[in-house]
Amino acid sequence: MKKLYKILTAAVLGGAPFLAFAQMNIVTVEGLVSRLNSILAAIIPFIVALAVVVILWGVFNYIVGAVDEEKRGEAKQYVVWGIIGLFVMVSIWGLVNILEGTFTLKKDVLTTPGIPARVGSSCIQSVSATGVTTYGTLNNQGLCI
Numbered sequence: 001m002k003k004l005y006k007i008l009t010a011a012v013l014g015g016a017p018f019l020a021f022a023q024m025n026i027v028t029v030e031g032l033v034s035r036l037n038s039i040l041a042a043i044i045p046f047i048v049a050l051a052v053v054v055i056l057w058g059v060f061n062y063i064v065g066a067v068d069e070e071k072r073g074e075a076k077q078y079v080v081w082g083i084i085g086l087f088v089m090v091s092i093w094g095l096v097n098i099l100e101g102t103f104t105l106k107k108d109v110l111t112t113p114g115i116p117a118r119v120g121s122s123c124i125q126s127v128s129a130t131g132v133t134t135y136g137t138l139n140n141q142g143l144c145i
Contacts, residue, residue: 047089048089051082052086053082054078054085055083057078059075061075
């Protein structure tokens with residue numbers, strides 16, 4: 001039962017920022033990609049910090065359990081897996097930066113082409129939480145009249 005409380009507490013605290021993001025009105029693909037990018041940018045430093053904490057936890061347990069060979073072995077595993085995790089994260093980050101520099105990639109959000117509409121359909125001027133504001137209709141050339 002205690003373990004269940006810990007898991008629920010972690011889930012609630014970990015999911016709290018997503019409730020704040022749920023309040024934002026995302027109506028385009030660009031907005032969704034931008035929002036996901038900002039979420040990942042906020043989470044990545046915590047994951048790197050977690051890898052460092054795992055390494056430090058392993059070092060601490062290695063020192064505390066210096067007499068017991070089994071505890072030292074377990075502590076070594078924490079240190080090794082923490083270093084591997086940190087190495088993988090930093091390597092991927094470096095690879096992405098190398099590819100960005102090599103191919104001169106932009107960090108802008110990708111734009112998506114507009115969805116073609118049929119002749120006579122409404123032209124949308126703006127979309128908001130209160131509704132859609134329309135003006136005119138599409139002609140044969142795709143222009144609002």
